[in-house]
Amino acid sequence: MNVFETTESEVRSYCRSWPVVFDRAVGAHLYDESGREYLDFFAGAGALNYGHNNPVLKQAVIDYMMADGVTHSLDMNTVAKRDFLETFRDVALAPRELDYKVMFPGPAGANAVEAALKLARKITGRQSVINFTNAFHGMTLGALSVTGNSMKRGGAGVPLVHATPMPYDNYLDGRVEDFLWFERLLGDSGSGLNEPAAVIVETVQGEGGINAARPEWLRGLAELCERHGMLLIVDDVQMGCGRTGPFFSFEQAGITPDIVCLSKSIGGMGLPLALTLLRPELDVWEPGEHNGTFRGINPAFVASTAALREYWTDDTLEKSTLAKGEQVGRTLTDLAEEHDLKAKGRGLARGLQFADGETADAVCRAAFERGLLLETAGPDGEVAKLMPPLTITDDEITHGLAVFAESVRAVVGKGTA
């Protein structure tokens, strides 16, 4: 038995799917210690939108460290934090006419969610929050209470309360008018629904199975929130930073959430960083009312600033993502038609839904054997999830899709294609 088996907790999971030891990584590729190459359609679960060891970002971080820049600073002011805030304001917010205040809630997406929920409750004086079926928002107790997965919820060991699930877009296969149930509950003083402080939503549910909400559904939700005095929180932890094309995933719908949670790829090269963005009038925090040690990881600021400057001062990346997304989408649609499956997703967040989790798992294993990394998602793990780095080359994505198609056919299409 190796040290992973003897010493690491049984809770480990990804290493079970990919039983090799990775060593180096560049762009869209990982290399295990034997030197074998893997094409990465996983991208750190969305934390590596700019690829592994992106040279621009990496060089910026190394330069910063070589110059003995402050590494760890909590919420002290640093030059690196100032550069980040100015760049984020000028590149990510101002061009989109967003005037959010920026909060550093801790290193990870769950921290951004915890802070968003706290603030929504503080502002409204209400405890209850609406989440959606198959939502995923994190593993800390507040974030877990608005997460759908029953196995993960069971891990809490206490009843998870203060959240009520509503049907996500198309959850009932189009058989029910959008928000019919939700709005009826809100409008009926006898419905028994605790008055919600906020609604928390992902525009595309990643862990939930690459479920992409339609723009009109998101607009309907935003209007419902406004009509009923509920704050709208968009959890853009996985779908932000360009995953669906534009920097924020909600841009396509033309909505402006009250609060936005950002993490994963904001840290630039997979370094921990999270942001909670607030409409200025919601910034009613007391100094220090929410804090934490790892809120000022300056290498992450530096990498993030470099990424914003490199990729978000024009629309090259956005257009490329949309084009590649279309390419992936076409392949998946073809495969879906070929094998009676379901193609899902938007931008470079794509999925192919199989009959069950076992099949999807088998496809991912087949892909791994062929040097392609991808994971499953969905309540039963029934969706193969294709999330390459946005910076993947055309050749790489074409190759990856070919390997994926071959893997699908090897598992479900024996003799059919």
Added chain:
Amino acid sequence: MNVFETTESEVRSYCRSWPVVFDRAVGAHLYDESGREYLDFFAGAGALNYGHNNPVLKQAVIDYMMADGVTHSLDMNTVAKRDFLETFRDVALAPRELDYKVMFPGPAGANAVEAALKLARKITGRQSVINFTNAFHGMTLGALSVTGNSMKRGGAGVPLVHATPMPYDNYLDGRVEDFLWFERLLGDSGSGLNEPAAVIVETVQGEGGINAARPEWLRGLAELCERHGMLLIVDDVQMGCGRTGPFFSFEQAGITPDIVCLSKSIGGMGLPLALTLLRPELDVWEPGEHNGTFRGINPAFVASTAALREYWTDDTLEKSTLAKGEQVGRTLTDLAEEHDLKAKGRGLARGLQFADGETADAVCRAAFERGLLLETAGPDGEVAKLMPPLTITDDEITHGLAVFAESVRAVVGKGTA
């Protein structure tokens, strides 16, 4: 107004005490952008035990990055994770006859606490946890529920339940026998105390005001836990990694907790990393039952491995910490006698308690004006907290103590010394 004021949330706090913009940092010193030097008795709230940009650690990280080592890997297996696990086992665990399983619960201390609480509840089937007066365990909902600070608790916006506070060591000034109340409640089926899954404790309360529990109190607590089937969780996030002398702060008491939470300085140079250590028989997690994106930050593994090898393969650092701690302690005792104050702490976690928070604040401001950084702690911020990097030199610590003494006298000792 600068970008911090216009764009960062009002929740920011440290930057309010130290209104400069820091740029570089080496060892025990920070430098602001004007080049002014500050001696650091704060050490990233305990995350920088080995100093800023420690050359050994820094070089290891830069080398790793230059070689395109995998940066971000969730819980995939990597060479860097293997090196870390083997080193941690061989250097931190085995010599102390500890056989903990290692869980990577997320990037920060609060994640380690959330995972510990989940596991304790899962194992025992009970929901309730005992915490202590003036405990600090983090800001996420689970961790916050066992934290004492009422302002931070109020930020939750939901009632924080499932935790009952017990008196920390010496909380009632020695007027009550240790554990009299706690044990009476446990032994009485009519007491109304929900049966606890676990007890969570800091051996020295950092945020709570540098309250150091006596070894015999900790032993009494461990025995109580054993007698009543409660798991003992030591939150060593701030006091571990040598802050009190030995690697684990509980070594001095000779106890073996069931679960240990580690973070802050384990990441080596202020990089986010957290561990939940479990007795092997408690490792009943399902794969993936608790997960998260930022559980495999390989630069943190690399820095941590380097730190373990550099500082923990012999007892040089431990002895040095104890010696410097003694030196700080003597200075504080003298100041306490001189001004009728109270010296507190153990190892290099030390504090001086003033009459109120305003006085302590004034002392810290006076120190800042003299180029010394330190923060306050305690329920009313009445304790000035002295936590220099463990690697501080003798000259630096002597100088810092002189500046501190001068600051104290400037505020409380006018005309007396």
Added chain:
Amino acid sequence: MNVFETTESEVRSYCRSWPVVFDRAVGAHLYDESGREYLDFFAGAGALNYGHNNPVLKQAVIDYMMADGVTHSLDMNTVAKRDFLETFRDVALAPRELDYKVMFPGPAGANAVEAALKLARKITGRQSVINFTNAFHGMTLGALSVTGNSMKRGGAGVPLVHATPMPYDNYLDGRVEDFLWFERLLGDSGSGLNEPAAVIVETVQGEGGINAARPEWLRGLAELCERHGMLLIVDDVQMGCGRTGPFFSFEQAGITPDIVCLSKSIGGMGLPLALTLLRPELDVWEPGEHNGTFRGINPAFVASTAALREYWTDDTLEKSTLAKGEQVGRTLTDLAEEHDLKAKGRGLARGLQFADGETADAVCRAAFERGLLLETAGPDGEVAKLMPPLTITDDEITHGLAVFAESVRAVVGKGTA
């Protein structure tokens, strides 16, 4: 100011609608202290199904008291309790092929609900319960958590958790297939619905606005519960004891709930008594695990036994109730057509829904002025509720309906009829 205004709490309500002081009552009539007569279409909110001071019941109680029968006995065995249990078994249960165990949970309907919820949670080890929109189950904290009315919920002062509302029959105006949403949530491990211990339902929602579930909906619910291992609790507190015709309101649907809550009219002449009926295999209580002082009010046993013997050994009352119910229903349907209103209900639980609560209130005031007592129900009090004693005479009901029709026309039908 009288003593009610000076000394009784502002929480009082019925006395505000009917500002007289009642003195005597016989059958379907109350008399105020000036001797004015009122026809009672309210029947103690369902507690007086056999009318006021029913001579058979009254004589039995007086005889019992004159003989110094034990009045108050908790759950000691008494002759009166034995008579009641034997009669209830032989008259109410056995002929319907029901073998429920009988629990005395306390004096009121809320106690029956509290006990039912406790037991369902104990048996299943789950905390969550499904209730329905516009449900009413009582004012104690457990019962209130499954009640819909937001004003009453707000009175709790703590978040009411562990319950999730589902749409009651026809809540979405027939636009959504029965149980589509509920079943989807149950079948999806990622839905975020905490696994329910039980479903609690009223077959006709009294306080909720005289909403009568269709038999096929109730059967669908019972099948859903069976398929998903949820206990089915029917709260028959208001609709039991013949209010809808048969003794139990669920008989018409042909279902057998796992747990039944009974109170109100079971006490025979408005005396406090409540029952929780359990399928025998669910009777896993420890002795005394749920108890209470007022579980053995023997005058209530005596009245209840007399009522069972007088009214439930043949189907005379049931048939009469159904016939009178038809008569009320026809009148309401005519009024509804005449004034574009909505007739609701089943058996002798009937209602007429107006445009809003103000109109319904005005109708009830107009009726009161004409000597007819009835209250409003529904989330906005928009339904006038007609619930006369089941023992009302034909002449009385005909007269009451005429007064009601006149009151309706006086308020909403000016010039139209």
Added chain:
Amino acid sequence: MNVFETTESEVRSYCRSWPVVFDRAVGAHLYDESGREYLDFFAGAGALNYGHNNPVLKQAVIDYMMADGVTHSLDMNTVAKRDFLETFRDVALAPRELDYKVMFPGPAGANAVEAALKLARKITGRQSVINFTNAFHGMTLGALSVTGNSMKRGGAGVPLVHATPMPYDNYLDGRVEDFLWFERLLGDSGSGLNEPAAVIVETVQGEGGINAARPEWLRGLAELCERHGMLLIVDDVQMGCGRTGPFFSFEQAGITPDIVCLSKSIGGMGLPLALTLLRPELDVWEPGEHNGTFRGINPAFVASTAALREYWTDDTLEKSTLAKGEQVGRTLTDLAEEHDLKAKGRGLARGLQFADGETADAVCRAAFERGLLLETAGPDGEVAKLMPPLTITDDEITHGLAVFAESVRAVVGKGTA
């Protein structure tokens, strides 16, 4: 098997201790169906302070029923309710300079507690309540959450939160200063104690083992509540109505609670009635915000009014209770000295504490065999509880004490006396 065994739930308990079927009862005596006589030192768990079928009360109720007085009226105004309110105000409140508003919260003590807790939370906007070790306040979810007994708490099936137990008077055997812990928690913003809305206390804990708080402890508690803005709720359900001598049990301490819960003997002859008494400025209820069907049981009003007039217009009963209480106390003290036991209690709420529950049970069984009814109390049922009707005659009490002493000696004193 009889009908109790075949048909009544396993939750039944008193009938297990006294396996006979009671038939009639007069004064301090019960008679089983074979005609055997039992002297009652149990008094309906405090609901029968004026004895069984007290002729004055019984006649009043029979007269009322014979005249067709309204039996059941919710919170409608009735002549009987007016008589009760006026009498209660004039006899119970005014002479004690109390100006409480009277709320009818439902039929039982638990309803009075539920309403008190709701109101305290509504007024303060806080959720948390302080209860005491070994408290008993009822079985509904709100009342149960402030009750100590772990078996009964376990029956809830959900975690009971929002309450924190504090040590009752003498809980730590006088080794700790009164309120040292409680006051320290309240004064420390870092203690982790959720700010309490209220403190709920029994002046003598009945179910908890006849623990009588000292007047100075109650005064200290009242002062503490005032200093810290917590409402003081006295649960006088078991100890009120003269059980300890004066009408309210808190009179001896000279305190005026903010809210008082009354039930059990207020209904006069064991009929269900409960009151929540509020300081007038706390009467912020909305009409109907708390309600319930069984809040207007007029026979209970009638019996209660008769009892107030018969027993509380002078101090005869109070003096008699105190004198009889002294007599019982002397006997218990003698027995305690004789057998190294502990005598407990105040007024006619008395107890004798044995080594364990088995011994106390054996004593109660021995008494039952000798025709004396008494139950056990305390966390382990280790206290034999002597609570005769206050109207017991001198001969009866002398006889009962002799039987009790004989029973004690038969069990614990073999050969010693």
